[in-house]
Amino acid sequence: MADQGSARTWYGAAIKAARRAGDPLLIAYQQGSLAQFEVEYGNCAQGLALIRSARRQLGSERPPIAAAWLSSLEAVAHATAGDDRAADRALTASAAEAARMTADAAPPWPWVFTFDERKIAAARVTCGARLARPRWVHSSVADASAALSSSHEKQRALLTLDVATGHLAAGHLDVAFGLATQALDTGLRLRSGRVAERARNFRRGYSSASPPALVRDFDGRLNDAYL
Template sequence: MRLIQSLAQSAPAGQRPRLAGVGSEAASLAAWLAWDMGDNGSARTWYGSAIKAARSAGDSLLAAYQIGSLAQFEAHAGNGAQALTLASAARRSLGPQRPAIADAWLSSVEALAHAAAGDQRAADRALIRSRATAERLPLEGPPPWPWVFVFDEAKVAACRVTCGARLGLADWVLTADTAALATGHAKQRALVVLDIAAGHLAAGRVEAAFALASRALDTGIEYRSGRIVERARTVRRSITSTSPPKVVREFDERLHGVYL
């Protein structure tokens, strides 16, 4: 970021918007890294910087992406109302001529926000919109920048599992092809596994839930991911018994002394 800022200060005026866009992408990456480390305060600061830089670049599409990324972060953090406000701001930034992938992705973000707010019906409607749009996306070719990832029906299914975990709906979680969803990088798989564990807990399957949660916790410790460890703590907090079963006590022992 210091290098980009230094270059921008000495660059001709015509090059500064382009460098501001580069700065926006770098700040967004820093935000994601802070989020993964469990440093939510720094994540918010960096996402704010990414949004400000995108606006300085005069790029409404990039600004929408960064605002939507902050909305996604807030939804995962449990701040449903704020996430919905941000998602609406992202849509306004896009305007009527928005790429279909942006529409599908923002609908999934809105589903997460509604789930964080405890609104099952609104979350379901947003998931239906997201799936319908994802089905119409081109099957080949790269997604339009700044969407550098493919957004497809599998992403919507994974979002539904996450929403179900937040809402305590076992049928949303356990009826999915969870083995197929738990793909990608090890850290992403661990987060999906923790959502599946929450679904087992909602169905009363404590042993199965904490067997999965223990696997995910191992990944969080291995990769020093504060986000995974904190999500594991959230799963543990859903058990409020004063006399938890052995598998939960063993999980507590694993969590004890984990400082990430």
């Protein structure tokens, strides 16, 4: 379900094409996308280096949406590396940049989505999950509700797994594995390696010599991700 080598090849090809086009926004977007991929697989230093490079591409006049998005990616990278203070600073920076955007302004290409407080709340949920800070997760879920009800199934599944991780850190076993099972079922149906990998990360947060039935059921589903 996941072929990291092929994915990196395609990301690299996209960055080279953007450089040939000479479009700083497109280069930054592709570098940020690769950074997000690297962080997802634990390569935080490389992800942060790519984010810094993307900022250099844009210079001081970068559009607020680009700055807000890159700061949200930086926050998740720091959280994945276990640095809660740096993650919080990056989230604050992301919110400040998002506040500079006007509601009626269309996002510049290649951004085809808006970036608002709901996206920042979703990033904070992910940061809280990776830092094992249930308060961050639970305090942001209401604001991130739009993302949790999104029609984009894979993104919804990924965020649901982060919410599940927050519940697991708080000791809410039934809620955590109930949410995680729903998300994993979506990932299996979509054959998403990213969702499966996030589900594995979630599962590593719980250990027991005699796991209850709902955990065993989740393990059975997770095993299907290898088939």
